[in-house]
Amino acid sequence: MSGERRTPQSLPVLPEAPADPGRRSFMRTAAAGAAVAALSGCGLEDFFRKSFRELSKGDVQKVLASLERKHSAKYGRAVTVSGAPAQPGVEFGYGLDLSRCVGCRRCVYACVKENNQSRKNPQIHWIRVLEMDKARGVDLAHAEVYYEADQVPRPGHFYMPVQCQQCRNPPCVKVCPVQATWKEPDGIVVVDYDWCIGCRCCMSACPYGARHFNWAEPTLPKEELNPVTHYLGNRPRPKGVVEKCTFCIQRTRAGRYPACVEVCPVGARKFGNLLDPESEIRRVMDTKRVFVFKEELATHPQFYYFYAT
Amino acid sequence: MSGILGFLRGCARLVARGNRAYYAWLGVLAAAILIGLLAYAHQFRTGLIATNMRDQVSWAFYVGNFTFLVGVAAAAVLLVIPAYVYEWEPIKEVVILGELLAVSAITMCLLFILVDMGRPDRFLHILPLLGSPNWPHSMLTWDALVLNGYLALNLTVVVHILYKGYRGEHYNRKLIVPLVLASIPGAVSIHTVTAFLYNGMAARPFWNASILAPRFIASAFCSGPAVMIILFQILRKTTRIAVKDEAIFKVAELMAYAMFVNLFLLGAEVFKEYYSATEHLLYTQYLWSGIGPHRALVPFAWLALACSVSAFLLFLVPRTRRNFVTLNAGCVLIWAGVYIEKGMGLVIPGMTPDTLGEIYEYRPTATEWAIAAGIFGVGFLVFTVLVKVAVPIMTGTFQAPDRAADHPSPGKSAAVA
Numbered sequence: 044m045s046g047e048r049r050t051p052q053s054l055p056v057l058p059e060a061p062a063d064p065g066r067r068s069f070m071r072t073a074a075a076g077a078a079v080a081a082l083s084g085c086g087l088e089d090f091f092r093k094s095f096r097e098l099s100k101g102d103v104q105k106v107l108a109s110l111e112r113k114h115s116a117k118y119g120r121a122v123t124v125s126g127a128p129a130q131p132g133v134e135f136g137y138g139l140d141l142s143r144c145v146g147c148r149r150c151v152y153a154c155v156k157e158n159n160q161s162r163k164n165p166q167i168h169w170i171r172v173l174e175m176d177k178a179r180g181v182d183l184a185h186a187e188v189y190y191e192a193d194q195v196p197r198p199g200h201f202y203m204p205v206q207c208q209q210c211r212n213p214p215c216v217k218v219c220p221v222q223a224t225w226k227e228p229d230g231i232v233v234v235d236y237d238w239c240i241g242c243r244c245c246m247s248a249c250p251y252g253a254r255h256f257n258w259a260e261p262t263l264p265k266e267e268l269n270p271v272t273h274y275l276g277n278r279p280r281p282k283g284v285v286e287k288c289t290f291c292i293q294r295t296r297a298g299r300y301p302a303c304v305e306v307c308p309v310g311a312r313k314f315g316n317l318l319d320p321e322s323e324i325r326r327v328m329d330t331k332r333v334f335v336f337k338e339e340l341a342t343h344p345q346f347y348y349f350y351a352t
Numbered sequence: 353m354s355g356i357l358g359f360l361r362g363c364a365r366l367v368a369r370g371n372r373a374y375y376a377w378l379g380v381l382a383a384a385i386l387i388g389l390l391a392y393a394h395q396f397r398t399g400l401i402a403t404n405m406r407d408q409v410s411w412a413f414y415v416g417n418f419t420f421l422v423g424v425a426a427a428a429v430l431l432v433i434p435a436y437v438y439e440w441e442p443i444k445e446v447v448i449l450g451e452l453l454a455v456s457a458i459t460m461c462l463l464f465i466l467v468d469m470g471r472p473d474r475f476l477h478i479l480p481l482l483g484s485p486n487w488p489h490s491m492l493t494w495d496a497l498v499l500n501g502y503l504a505l506n507l508t509v510v511v512h513i514l515y516k517g518y519r520g521e522h523y524n525r526k527l528i529v530p531l532v533l534a535s536i537p538g539a540v541s542i543h544t545v546t547a548f549l550y551n552g553m554a555a556r557p558f559w560n561a562s563i564l565a566p567r568f569i570a571s572a573f574c575s576g577p578a579v580m581i582i583l584f585q586i587l588r589k590t591t592r593i594a595v596k597d598e599a600i601f602k603v604a605e606l607m608a609y610a611m612f613v614n615l616f617l618l619g620a621e622v623f624k625e626y627y628s629a630t631e632h633l634l635y636t637q638y639l640w641s642g643i644g645p646h647r648a649l650v651p652f653a654w655l656a657l658a659c660s661v662s663a664f665l666l667f668l669v670p671r672t673r674r675n676f677v678t679l680n681a682g683c684v685l686i687w688a689g690v691y692i693e694k695g696m697g698l699v700i701p702g703m704t705p706d707t708l709g710e711i712y713e714y715r716p717t718a719t720e721w722a723i724a725a726g727i728f729g730v731g732f733l734v735f736t737v738l739v740k741v742a743v744p745i746m747t748g749t750f751q752a753p754d755r756a757a758d759h760p761s762p763g764k765s766a767a768v769a
């Protein structure tokens with residue numbers, strides 16, 4: 044994980060040159076001025092700030108820089124907050140092989156680590172793995188999330204991980220009263236944590252339980268922070284707002300795999316660009332029968348389940 | 353301008369003065385509000401973790417109370433229609449009380465939404481220009497719009513009529529009649545939009561039934577007037593407001609019809625769920641019989657049904673409808689029935705089991721109860737203060753001092769009660 048390459052350092056420091064210098068160079072300049080420039084983040088300015096999507100390019104950089112300063116100070120190490128936009132010609136798709144998944148939940152914990160989720164009280168998991176009975180098929184009424192992980196896979200059962208399906212017709216986006224959540228051009232449904240009012244309409248609307256609320260101040264130990272973050276992804280969240288899986292926007296927009304794909308020990312998780320005929324996800328779609336979860340709701344997920352064997 | 357100052361000073365004097373029972377009542381309300389404030393301070397500091405809501409049940413008690421109170425606010429329309437449209441005398445004098453009730457109910461609604469927000473400091477984000485309202489897609493944006501519109505409408509009507517009454521002038525028909533007419537669709541729309549807030553969510557089959565909005569309206573037409581009937585009796589005992597028995601019985605009769613429709617629609621829904629017995633039956637089952645060991649709502653569901661049915665019978669039979677003991681018992685029963693049904697009975701089973709089939713049994717925490725008590729305290733206080741001013745104006749004991757000179761009118765002169 045790229046987060047582990049960085050050693051904790053004291054302020055002010057320049058973050059290491061990120062993978063894509065062109066896109067992130069502004070951050071270095073921003074972080075350099077960190078020591079003195081704490082003033083722009085005053086309460087009133089936040090109060091009257093515009094939503095992320097309405098900010099001008101210059102203001103975006105200011106906001107990102109001020110967040111970097113804030114987080115770096117709080118966690119005692121250099122934190123980068125990227126604002127990398129979607130790349131043209133990219134639409135992410137996810138494939139999950141149900142015949143391979145063994146229910147080990149390594150993806151769940153890799154996700155927690157990569158995405159700086161609250162560790163306990165409350166514990167937030169963006170991925171939930173459902174244990175289901177083979178004889179019943181996909182039957183939520185008999186699904187179990189709290190199974191014992193050391194006995195998996197249990198005979199007669201199969202495992203179905205569920206996370207944000209990045210719906211093409213996302214009900215969560217439609218209901219948000221303040222446009223704090225939207226679908227990006229590369230298909231990732233994101234939340235602006237600085238704009239969300241915490242009404243939880245989107246949680247009521249999501250058919251996949253993919254959205255999670257910060258019921259309390261998230262508990263994220265300093266030493267466990269992943270300092271490579273994205274504004275719309277894994278940057279530390281305040282209490283009282285909603286968060287969710289973003290296909291690891293901070294990684295995938297930099298050309299890497301999501302953490303859950305990387306960690307899966309049985310290779311049940313596939314990821315790629317739906318618009319690229321050579322991509323892994325397209326190979327899955329061309330050679331396997333795929334299905335989407337709760338198809339009847341017409342959410343049209345960008346997340347596909349399949350049985351490879 | 354000095355007229356308005358005098359009016360306000362007179363109002364303050366009216367509110368400050370009262371008998372011992374009045375002060376005791378204010379004391380009770382103040383205590384409730386204080387408890388609510390303390391509880392809210394705690395919740396604000398620790399976050400909504402102070403409630404028992406969790407990701408599985410992410411809306412609960414606050415939203416339930418909000419829904420119930422929208423119904424109470426909407427019910428003012430039941431009294432407004434006959435009074436203004438048909439110039440129906442016996443009720444006219446009490447319409448104003450219905451509107452005062454609507455004002456205080458909406459105040460409570462807005463407070464319940466505020467305490468339910470994760471980031472109340474960002475409420476500006478829903479406003480046009482300053483924020484970025486998701487209009488017309490989000491039902492919550494619509495709800496904020498119609499609720500505030502309805503509040504403004506009722507406040508305008510009430511303040512205008514009362515101030516004119518104080519000045520001894522006739523209210524401006526050109527202003528008031530269109531506003532009152534607009535408040536009729538307004539009342540229907542606040543409850544419909546609130547129903548649509550739930551109704552539009554395909555992820556929650558328990559709410560995703562087109563019968564939901566009609567059920568909301570029907571139950572509002574029961575719960576709102578139930579509060580009014582009790583209030584009328586209190587007011588005519590404690591003040592000089594004369595509410596004729598005839599008016600009360602008429603309202604009770606209308607309520608009987610509304611209750612029939614409400615129960616019928618409920619029956620239609622229950623039939624559909626149990627007879628077709630799809631996977632969506634689960635939520636109805638959770639409400640009425642529980643799922644395995646999870647039975648938190650079952651006693652409430654049956655209690656609510658028992659209340660509603662017995663109230664319906666009491667209101668249906670003319671003899672019990674015209675007897676104040678049974679009438680009042682019926683009002684309390686219907687109130688309890690709708691409160692449970694619209695509160696816990698609507699929101700919780702909509703969320704249990706959650707979208708991935710998990711059952712999380714929700715019960716409100718002490719903090720939630722305390723905050724709710726505080727908000728009801730505020731609502732009752734608003735209503736008490738409004739009534740304290742409105743009643744002397746309506747009975748002619750609170751009038752402008754210069755009224756006799758400026759506007760010769762029959763009746764008493766400078767008497768500020």
Ligand code: SF4
Pocket residue numbers: 206207208209210213214215216232248249250251252253254287342
């Ligand atoms: S899965 Fe849920 S959170 Fe994700 S896009 Fe669909 S509705 Fe929104």
Ligand code: SF4
Pocket residue numbers: 218219220221222223224234238239240241242243244245246284285
């Ligand atoms: S909780 Fe936040 S993201 Fe979700 S609907 Fe409300 S404001 Fe929008």
